[in-house]
Amino acid sequence: MTGGKAYAGIRDQRSSETQNFLWTDLSTHAGYPAGGAAGLPCGISVNGHGQTAANPLKFDIVTTTGQVWETTCQARTSTHPATLLCTDANNVAIPWTPVTLQPSSNAVNSGS
Numbered sequence: 001m002t003g004g005k006a007y008a009g010i011r012d013q014r015s016s017e018t019q020n021f022l023w024t025d026l027s028t029h030a031g032y033p034a035g036g037a038a039g040l041p042c043g044i045s046v047n048g049h050g051q052t053a054a055n056p057l058k059f060d061i062v063t064t065t066g067q068v069w070e071t072t073c074q075a076r077t078s079t080h081p082a083t084l085l086c087t088d089a090n091n092v093a094i095p096w097t098p099v100t101l102q103p104s105s106n107a108v109n110s111g112s
Contacts, residue, residue, distance in 0.1 A: 001044045006032070006061055008073060012081035024084045026059060029071055031096035038098075039063030057084070061096075066103055069096045 001007070005027040012019045026032070033041055040063055047058035047070065056072040063069070071094050073086040087093050101111030 001041060001061070004040060006041055006044050006059070008057070008059055008084055008086070010075060010082055010084050012077075014077070014080075014082070019081050022081065022083055024073070024086055026071055026073075026086065026096075029086070029093040029095055031069070031071075033061070033063050033067065033069055033096065037065065038067055038069070039065030041069075060099065062103075068099045068102060070099050071096045 005025055007023045008026055009021040009023045011021045027041070033039060041061040042064050043062045045060050047060045048055070056074050058070055058072050060068055060070045071086070073084045073094070076083045076085050104110070104112040
């Protein structure tokens, strides 16, 4: 995260060549929290790492109001270097959605 924007990076490590990180701006996706009740993004994490459509890369952001939002991408390893695909079959960016259950005070393996 920088300047209120969320970025996802990928670096292909399948060869002995030094590869650069390739970055995708995820803050351009629909539903990106931009204030109000959702709050402003203040942290990002990789929730899960997969290599198939059934098991995508999941990126979560936490906002200044304590909400957690998620979007997904696919690691495209059919290209060299590997790239991220963060769009659906119609080339529309995967939107951000709030996760089910949200963090809550004193939660232990729960939420609201």
